[in-house]
Amino acid sequence: MKALEIGPGYGTFTVPASKIVGESGKIHALDIQPKVIKNLTAKIEKLGIKNIFPIVGDAYKLPFGDKIFDIVFMVAVLEEIPDRQRALAECKRVLKDGGLLCVGELFPDPDYPLMKTVIKECGKAGFVFEKKFGSWWHYLVRFKK
Numbered sequence: 001m002k003a004l005e006i007g008p009g010y011g012t013f014t015v016p017a018s019k020i021v022g023e024s025g026k027i028h029a030l031d032i033q034p035k036v037i038k039n040l041t042a043k044i045e046k047l048g049i050k051n052i053f054p055i056v057g058d059a060y061k062l063p064f065g066d067k068i069f070d071i072v073f074m075v076a077v078l079e080e081i082p083d084r085q086r087a088l089a090e091c092k093r094v095l096k097d098g099g100l101l102c103v104g105e106l107f108p109d110p111d112y113p114l115m116k117t118v119i120k121e122c123g124k125a126g127f128v129f130e131k132k133f134g135s136w137w138h139y140l141v142r143f144k145k
């Protein structure tokens, strides 16, 4: 499985995801802050993880070709992006047909949106709602392209 995480931060979800995709899978971890990517790179080197590929970049202009990822995921990121439709259009572009978009949010985050807001935004971008996990204050929503 080839996955893209947008806004990995310190890799809280990147590292477990790298174990889920296994040695034959890849996680590309893209963040707009060079310092975040520097820290994440140091962390995965220390842990000896070989299937995470950190990269500096902007969700508005993903440095990848069309239809190459099986899944794009982000946690506590979408509401930080002012033009969410622009970012979601990029997610759609890089996802394979039938690929998955997963958006997670946590209540203590200052930008935390209600789940219905995320479902509305992703639906507007053309994603099809599939399943929700968790509760109102800590959730993950899965969509299909």
Ligand SMILES: C[S@@+](CC[C@H](N)C(=O)[O-])C[C@H]1O[C@@H](n2cnc3c(N)ncnc32)[C@H](O)[C@@H]1O
Binding pocket: 006, 007, 008, 009, 010, 011, 012, 013, 030, 031, 032, 033, 036, 057, 058, 059, 060, 074, 075, 076, 077, 080, 081, 109
């Ligand atoms: C609140 S942190 C979440 C970090 C991590 N996902 C977690 O849950 O621990 C949001 C992250 O999104 C990144 N980010 C914000 N806007 C972005 C954009 N336009 N493109 C890529 N990354 C972005 C930030 O630099 C930051 O690392």
